[in-house]
Amino acid sequence: MKILAIETSCxxxxxxxxxxxxxxxxxxxxSQIEFHKKYGGVVPEIAARKHTEVINAVIxxxxxxAFLPKCSARSKKKLRRPPAVLFKKIDAVAVTYGPGLVGAxxxxxxxxxxxxxxxxxxxxxxxxxEGHIYASNLGRDWSIQTRFPFICxxxxxxxxxxxxxxxxxxxxxxxxxxxxxAGEAFDKVARLLKLxxxxxxxxxxxxxxxxxxxxxxxxxxxEDGYDFSFSGxxxxxxxxxxxxxxxxxxxxxxxxxxxxxxxxxDVLVEKTIRAAREKKIKTVVLAGGxxxxxxxxxxxxxxxxNAGITTxxxxxxxxxxxxxxxxxAAYYHAKKKNFAxxxxxxxxxxxxx
Numbered sequence: 001m002k003i004l005a006i007e008t009s010c011x012x013x014x015x016x017x018x019x020x021x022x023x024x025x026x027x028x029x030x031s032q033i034e035f036h037k038k039y040g041g042v043v044p045e046i047a048a049r050k051h052t053e054v055i056n057a058v059i060x061x062x063x064x065x066a067f068l069p070k071c072s073a074r075s076k077k078k079l080r081r082p083p084a085v086l087f088k089k090i091d092a093v094a095v096t097y098g099p100g101l102v103g104a105x106x107x108x109x110x111x112x113x114x115x116x117x118x119x120x121x122x123x124x125x126x127x128x129x130e131g132h133i134y135a136s137n138l139g140r141d142w143s144i145q146t147r148f149p150f151i152c153x154x155x156x157x158x159x160x161x162x163x164x165x166x167x168x169x170x171x172x173x174x175x176x177x178x179x180x181x182a183g184e185a186f187d188k189v190a191r192l193l194k195l196x197x198x199x200x201x202x203x204x205x206x207x208x209x210x211x212x213x214x215x216x217x218x219x220x221x222x223e224d225g226y227d228f229s230f231s232g233x234x235x236x237x238x239x240x241x242x243x244x245x246x247x248x249x250x251x252x253x254x255x256x257x258x259x260x261x262x263x264x265x266d267v268l269v270e271k272t273i274r275a276a277r278e279k280k281i282k283t284v285v286l287a288g289g290x291x292x293x294x295x296x297x298x299x300x301x302x303x304x305x306n307a308g309i310t311t312x313x314x315x316x317x318x319x320x321x322x323x324x325x326x327x328x329a330a331y332y333h334a335k336k337k338n339f340a341x342x343x344x345x346x347x348x349x350x351x352x353x
Contacts, residue, residue, distance in 0.1 A: 001334060002066075004090045004115065005327030006059065008051045008108030009100025009128045010158075011035075011042045015059040016323035017066035017090070021331025024138055026065035027317070027324040030054045037197050041187065048103030055111050062323070063087060087119060094124040094330030096131065097340075098350030099158070105346035113342050124330040125340040128321075129154055129352045132287035133165060134332075135314040135325035147283045147312070153272045155296075156288035157183030157198070160268075162226050162275050163352065165285075168332045171353045174275050175226025182264055183290045185230040189237050189260055193253055203257045204293050210254030212262035212295075215240065219267050226271050233263050265296045273303050285312045292319040 002025070007014040011032040017025040032050045036042050060083065067086045095112035097105060116123040133152050137144035145168065152163045160183075161176040180188070183200055190199025195206065217240075220232040237260050241248055248256065276284050284304055290296065297313055304311040318325060333339075 005094040005323040007323040012321040014323035015062035018327025051107035097125040098347030102348040122339040131325040134329040135318040150283035152285040155290040177228040179231040207258035210258030212258040214255035215259035217263040
């Protein structure tokens with residue numbers, strides 16, 4: 001089964017063709033980061049407008065990459081078939097319908113509805129968070145169902161939660177953030193240190209030049225259940241800067257970045273491994289944009305190995321928002337004939353469980 005998947009929940013416009021939930025035939029992502037940098041974060045209205053501007057071209061490119069022969073540009077021009085012929089190879093259309101920015105979600109949903117209606121193929125609505133879980137199923141020589149049950153840490157700019165995945169569509173949320181998501185904390189600290197946006201990749205790179213033990217920032221709720229709180233770590237950095245009258249020497253910033261990152265990573269890793277141990281589960285999956293963080297990947301792999309737990313981490317390209325992960329999740333909905341109607345609406349605060 002070949003599924004056209006569309007993802008527009010935030011600031012990436014993405015379309016992909018995924019075969020049987022496992023094989024990525026194409027995965028096109030148009031990022032809006034450059035348009036949002038000067039504002040220090042995603043502006044919802046701008047995000048929706050940019051999705052509208054590029055959605056058709058992104059979908060067209062995904063379809064052509066998947067179904068046109070790989071050849072030179074000159075040969076490809078001669079072989080180019082009418083788009084309608086290429087689109088007829090699609091068996092279903094999947095789209096993220098939440099959670100996310102409502103205006104951005106609507107752009108993808110409208111495009112998906114139009115294509116599904118025109119082609120007379122099923123429409124599948126996918127939870128964005130479920131997509132992140134299924135990103136780990138792509139490009140593997142095994143199916144995700146062979147790993148059930150597993151613990152999944154979903155960590156991004158908008159979400160931080162520990163989920164027990166018992167089977168397809170069977171999720172138990174063990175813990176979630178009570179305030180800032182981890183990625184949000186990275187962005188806020190980067191803004192405080194005047195490092196730019198998005199904060200996660202910048203702090204990750206800068207931290208590699210610093211000493212993670214230079215400053216002992218607090219590890220909130222480290223021993224308290226599975227819930228998270230990152231507002232306190234952010235405030236600790238603010239207080240540290242205030243002691244210097246917010247005039248931090250540039251040479252000190254890598255140490256601050258490394259120490260802050262270490263505090264966040266310690267909490268994420270500790271709670272995830274504890275959940276796996278207490279639930280007697282032998283597989284941990286990382287998901288979401290912050291799963292691309294090099295220190296988180298390194299520390300989770302080491303801690304899990306010491307505990308006899310297998311760690312599965314998607315490739316860097318599949319950690320951030322993309323449509324391939326939506327296509328991966330959609331395949332299992334399609335097998336159950338869990339299709340959406342054409343009145344599918346955006347759900348900005350859609351829950352996973």
